[in-house]
Amino acid sequence: MARWQPDAYGRLQQAALDLFSEQGFDGTTVAEIAQRAGLTKRTYFRHFADKREVLFSGSELLEELVVAELSASPRSLAPLDAVAAGLKIAAETMFEQRREAAARRQLIIDANSELKEREIIKRSSLTDAIAAALHDHGVDTAAATLVASAATTIFRVAFAQWTSPDSQKRLAQLIDDALENFRNATTS
Numbered sequence: 001m002a003r004w005q006p007d008a009y010g011r012l013q014q015a016a017l018d019l020f021s022e023q024g025f026d027g028t029t030v031a032e033i034a035q036r037a038g039l040t041k042r043t044y045f046r047h048f049a050d051k052r053e054v055l056f057s058g059s060e061l062l063e064e065l066v067v068a069e070l071s072a073s074p075r076s077l078a079p080l081d082a083v084a085a086g087l088k089i090a091a092e093t094m095f096e097q098r099r100e101a102a103a104r105r106q107l108i109i110d111a112n113s114e115l116k117e118r119e120i121i122k123r124s125s126l127t128d129a130i131a132a133a134l135h136d137h138g139v140d141t142a143a144a145t146l147v148a149s150a151a152t153t154i155f156r157v158a159f160a161q162w163t164s165p166d167s168q169k170r171l172a173q174l175i176d177d178a179l180e181n182f183r184n185a186t187t188s
Contacts, residue, residue, distance in 0.1 A: 009047050009057075011037040016054040017101060020108045025051075025115060052118050055105055058094065059122045065090045066126070067133040079139050083130055083151040084179050091171035095162075099171075103163040127152045154178040 015036035019028040030051050034044045048054045069086030077085070095102060109115040127148045134144035158174035161167055169177070 008037070008039055008043055012039065012044055012047055013054055013057070013101075016051075017104050017108070020055075021104060025108055025112045052115060055109065055115065056118060056122055059126065062090050062094060063126050063129040065094065067129055070130065070133045070137060073137075075138055079134050079137070079143065079147045080151060080179070082137070083134070083147060084154070084175060087151065087155050088172040088175050091158075091175060095159075095171050099162070102159075103165070106160075106163045123152055123156065150182060154182055157181075 012033060016028070016033045019032055019036055023032075028051070030044050031041050033051075033054070034041045037044075048057060066083065066086035066089075069089050070082050073082040073085060109119050130151055131141075131144045131148035134147055135141055139147065155175060155178075158171060158178040161174050161178075162169070162171045167174070
């Protein structure tokens with residue numbers, strides 16, 4: 001593959017997924033990823049800060065999208081519903097067309113404790129961003145923290161179901177299902 005071909009970012013992500021699946025995360029180097037993508041190591045580091053980040057890029061976009069949707073929602077909408085609406089928009093625009101890659105990515109993360117830790121950090125950042133947006137939207141700090149934590153857990157549960165091999169539902173529907181299960185569990 002020639003270096004001048006477009007979509008270096010996507011090619012690097014695909015090469016990383018392929019190599020991590022074939023050799024494991026620890027058994028793969030940045031140089032191998034760049035070579036598989038037909039690029040240089042320098043190009044890799046223009047797009048990603050480290051080897052782990054190739055699996056976690058885009059998390060800032062998820063935060064921005066959810067926060068923007070939440071901020072634009074009417075204040076009359078229940079906070080958890082406002083966050084869920086943002087998560088469902090993200091599900092449709094960021095994730096749905098990438099289901100196979102997301103499932104492969106999750107298998108790689110689940111097999112490596114360092115990557116699991118990084119995922120927890122990214123999830124915590126999402127929770128903090130949602131809590132801050134809820135607070136800015138008029139929700140008191142304690143309630144904003146609780147809602148944000150519940151929302152990211154609902155998303156995590158839905159995402160795990162969506163990436164399972166036997167899943168047939170869209171991620172947005174699974175978010176609705178997890179939200180309903182949460183409500184049923186907390187009102188029984």
